[in-house]
Amino acid sequence: MKTDKKMIFAFLAPAVIAYLFVSIYPVIHSTILSFFEVSAWSGSEMKFMGLNNFIDLLQNQVFMTSFVKIGIIWLLGGAGVFGSAFAFSALLTSGIRGKSFFRAVIYLPNLIPVVAAAAMWTQYIFSMRFGLFKNVFGALGLQALANIEWTSHGVIFWAMLIAYVWGGIGFFLLIILAGVERVPVELLEAAKLDGASMTQIFVRITLPLLRDVIRVSVVMWSITVLNLFAFPMAFGQTYPEVMTPAMYLYQLAFGQAGGGASGAGANGVVYVGRAAAAGVILTIIVVLIYGLLNVVFKEEKLEY
């Protein structure tokens, strides 16, 4: 079919122009702001700071620690999410009855609004008064576990991690499940006939054939974790332990979380320029990670 390039351009132009406008403008503007001291969202004088915003951030213990938290969430949370997703996908493709039902149930957490999910975990599941964990562990005679103050300082990060993993499994299960279901049954049966164990089949056949799916999943997981914001905000925004880079960026841009229900006492000082610098740093890190993952998981077209 002959391609009319003008028509292609005409049809694509509105969307492309709109996209570029809403994408390029904020990126450029944020990058410019990152080199200035800006103390208000509007009407503030801009003072050129050179690289000082970046230097301040890189020397800021809270900001740098937030990346350590993100690293832990990426690694341990990722292990939890992908481990569970693979386990469930193995279960759901094993011929179990009610597959659709179980798949829907596992995906359900993704349909719950973040704030509601966080409230469910902090006010009910982790509650020291009538919480699920307290009652279940108590009934099992595991008093040490039943007495853990999950949402207290010192523990809340791990509590949030558990809840976050719970919320992430369903989404990645669907992606992995779709990939697993594409693996030809003949290959698996042939391996079985040749005497391969379930582990060998998974490691030698299923995993290699899921290379593209895993690559996409890891990229999505990485970007999601690096931008993690709403869940820890709803979970315990005043706890420095759950502070992520995006939360810190938000605090710089819009002020501290504290000040009580009326907001009284918060002095309203915002650091727009430094927040923009934090955004630029986050962007650079995401781009680097994206590039790294592209190197690690080289795109190969698998046909089977």
Next chain:
Amino acid sequence: MNTRKVVTLFTTLLTLASLILSGCAPKTTPTPAEQPTQAPIEILPTAAPTAEPVTLVYWSMWNADEPMGKVMQQAIDAFQADHPNVTIEVTWQGRPVRKLFTAAIDSGTVIDLIDNDTGRIALSWGDKYILGLDSYLTQPAIGTDGKTVAETIYPLLLNQYKTAGGSIPSVPFNPYVNLWFYNKAHFEEAGVTQVPTTFEEWMAANEKLKAAGHPAFTYDADSYADIMAGDSAQRYVGCEAFNAAMTDKTGAAWQTPAFVQWAKDMEAFSAYAAPGTAANIYPAGQQALALGDVTMMYNGTWMPSEVAATAGADFQWGGFSWPAATGGVGTINDYDMGSQGMAITKVTQHPDVAFEFIKYVVSKDIQTAVTNVGYASSLVDVPWTGPIADAYPLMKNATTAYGWACGGWDTGDFFANDLLPTFTDLITGKITADAFLTQMEEKAKVNIK
């Protein structure tokens, strides 16, 4: 790399960048529980400042369906009934108005009236956006026997925050004061006949409560650790020394006698914390109080309204000031307090009419309506009622007002990231006073730049 790959890469990078650089959402403030509102109010009108048709744009921090929103609507209705030539166009922006206001003004939006925290109005918005009201405050108030507006309002609230230029920029109409709320039935059952005024009396009362099987206190560790730390410290060291310690990178303050006494007393007090207090995420702590699981909780005067549905009408609310420390700087007449205030913007064309409306908001009838929905009034002569009735005489006797959590939030990251978690460990009995002081000294040396 061919062109298609370059375009793909560029688009991908752009998408990533835009995702990161544009993802923020406003935070919200918990909405108080629903309360019944009153019948329409009749206010004796004052002389209208103008007969010309006037429209005032009012950006409200309330939502239309919350109790204070309904009271503000009553004020609008009463004002418009008395001034047929004036229309008040209200936009119920809710709490996010504080983030929208200055940007809206800067972009040319005409707003005549705004309400918000009096501290924010004075210190953040100040002379650039807000009109000084000093000359207006000498006008006669409505329904208060010839007193001026300034004379009807608690001086501590009216004068608490001024702009950099020295003006009073807002009229307080919905104040709060922090105090210990308690369950009177528990006190009676335990044989505590008087509210404690000193730390020693308080500890004796706590011991009686413990003997009666009632955990003495709790709080929401994620939301109110700040006032627990700041307001307790005020009694021992005062806000000035407290804030100085938040920025002292030598950490020397933490070994001075006043700080040591504060820590020791808080360690002793921690023996009466309800189990699980350290794990309370708002509103678990105040729910525990309302459910009768615990006897006391330190909070602002809005709190009983928030838990009204849980506590029920038969809950016997009491209140007392944070007890004084032996030899301490603060007294029981010093309070962490503040208010929502009404302000007039600098872009208004009708400041006289706008202030006339403010006079309606702080009229005796509207302020009585405020107390009828469970909140505090800023008028000296309007008693606070219901669950906050005990707070009214305390407020009338108050001699000093200080800002939220002794002003700790204004000192920098050390307050939020180091003091609050460590103080929570102390007051919930996880660490000793000595450990607290040592940790704070070490953290100050490392983390304060």
